[in-house]
Amino acid sequence: MPDRTKTYDVLVAGGGNAALCAAITARQAGASVLLVESAPKAFRGGNSRHTRNLRAMHDQPNEVLTDAYKEDEYWDDLLRVTGGNTNEALARMTIRASSGVFGWMKQSGVRFQPSLTGTLNLGRTNAFFLGGGKALVNAYYLTAERLGVEILYDTEVVNMNMEDGFIRSVDITYKGFPETVRAKCVVASSGGFQANLEWMREYWGDAVDNFVIRGTPYNRGRVLKNLLSQGVATIGDPTQFHAVALDARAPKFDGGITTRLDSVPYSVVVNRNGDRFYDEGEDVWPKRYAIWGRLIAQQPGQIAYSICDSKAFPLFMPSVFPAFKADTLEELAVKMKLDPAKVRETVNSFNKAVKPGQVFDNLKLDGNATQGLTPNKTNWARAVDRGPFYGYPLRPGITFTYLSVKVNEKAQVLMDNDQPAGNLFASGEIMSGNILGKGYLAGFGMTIGTVFGRIAGQEAARRARN
């Protein structure tokens, strides 16, 4: 039960990494903290429960990261994926702060592991949580409870009562019952809105029915929408989201990492009509997996089919669903409800266009390309000819939305007039669009959540005590 008689120093809306970092930091700074998580306890943690690592700058190797990953390289990577859709001051601040979070994370119970496999070569840049994001979330909740953060599950913030950029009270539903709680400061860490299909439908129409939401069904953007209606400044394209190629048989929500498919670079990918539509071998998969969700979203029926032969099959991580398998391409096409003659024709012309040449090397851009196709495959092109053949249906899997509330370097939320709101802070996906307006860097969402969560917690506690 929320305490109606009490004015909390800090109310944190959300229950993922960014919310927990804010709550723990504020509590450590002496504030009384109420954390409001819309999910039930079993599904707490937002999208953080599906994450695995955090991208961290470091000038020399440490316990969990190899080599060095310096500020300028990190910034270059970010600039490349966002195409400049970022805020350099906030981004550089986040990058620099990322090198100093380990001590606090470990004190807060987070455990790291040396990176092993299946991780898209991230051992240098990314620190891996032992057991993944849910283990991290579990550790933070234990720490928050131990420190005396009050936690309400099944509790959603429905309205922030804002006057002149100052939040007077917060309306919540606690296990379905309406309540009002008071807090001196509020931290909004409640994620994006990708699980709100009706909101998504406003921009994408019925294609939404063919989208898979990779993460939690609880990121419905209720807080975000509420703030937008009260004069809070926004940043980021509301129609855009980060999407990857997923196995089409994935559950609508919460399928997480296991439905991802890494087969594309070693496959021929066709749409519903049996036509190829993009260069499967444009670049190494870690640099391309994030564009394939969008590419598939633009195909008829938002579906595509990855087809490979037995030479290619062992080269990628298995998906959770068994591949369709057949001795001939025609049988495979029939199993996947594609036109067998058309698939045969597409693969035949692909096979004929493969230039004989270089040694196949799946670890680098090997230059094995096709010639005369539209589009060509520019690396790892090999004839698809050795049965049995394997196929996977692919759909766009939405990770998060880019639309965000605008913040400054103190994690204060800005109003439409660019003045900071009196007592409102934000961290995590709800503000990540300030820094990551486009594209994605693996583990960067957790970095933003951790860095801004810590700042928001600190600043909110400071303000509440003054």
Place this chain on the structure above:
Amino acid sequence: MQETDAIAAARREMEICNACRYCEGFCAVFPAVELRREFSAGDLSYLANLCHGCRGCYYACQYSPPHEWGINVPKALAEVRAESYAEYAWPKPLASMFNRNGTVVSLVTALGIALVLFLTMTLNSPGNFFGAHGTAADSFYDVIPLWAMQIVGILTFGFSLVALAMGVRNFWRDAGPKDSIGPVSIAIALWDVLTLKNLGGGGNGCNDNSEAFSMRRRYLHHAMFYGFLLCFAATTTGFIYHSFLGWPAPYAFISAPVLLGTVGGVLMLVGTIGLTAMKFVDDPMPNVRRLLGGDVALLMLLSMIALTGLFLLAVRATGAMGMAMAIHLGFILAFFVTIPYSKMVHGVYRSAALLRRAIERNMKPLGGE
């Protein structure tokens, strides 16, 4: 292994784990999973016996219940493990001992005590059985002759060792061909067995009843295991004293056999009682309830061996010695007989699984970069 529902369920879970791989830092199971893309029944038996049941993966899993996939690896593998014990049992007809194993072990124990008591009381004069013996040399053997102890002990324990060896052979064959066993692999496996490295969630301990990690279970198991070894060392020392040095039992309190046995007995008591207590406070979700009986029966049997051994030491100069010794030996007899048909087998199968893991340690994971 036969294709059963438990095998099919474990296969489904391992395929999901293989597409996730977040838990690879916890223990030996997940790196072994990553070497495979398909899981034969024998593979699953190997993985099941590799699992120490620390439950780290259950709490870390984004797909654990109530997620629609309901992934519960410790439970799925415990089911397979239980089936594997029956599958590999030798001789085959005795596999049914693993059904209702708690009852079986308890019954054998009761019978063992009753038999030893009955025989000693019948074959002895009451004066011998109930009389105070002091600590005169050979006083134990006045109650039960040494030759009787030795013959029964060697026969039952020897048979059990043979049965265990046959079981391990069945396990090893079932899990498929392997490279030859090198000394490095043996050393690694031995280290893993002796330290229980894999009962540690990546070095942090187990998750007993919550997301919090604890070393409790590992330390209690160490107390039990090393206590057991000390008791075994006590018996062996006694045997050497008697047979080779001509020093008959009982021995003084500060003698090696008594000191080893006392320290070992206390450690065993601490370990077995602690582990039993944990069975009742553990989160039941990642456990298989029907296996609880067999687990607790063995823990109780071991604790009773330790307790009666210590009791025998305490009363060995009094008239209670005869009775105490008969009961102590009754428990030991039951233990010897049930070794290959109780939870005790987990020790040999898990050690064999760790050896396989050590042999394949340099293989590269499939898929991924």
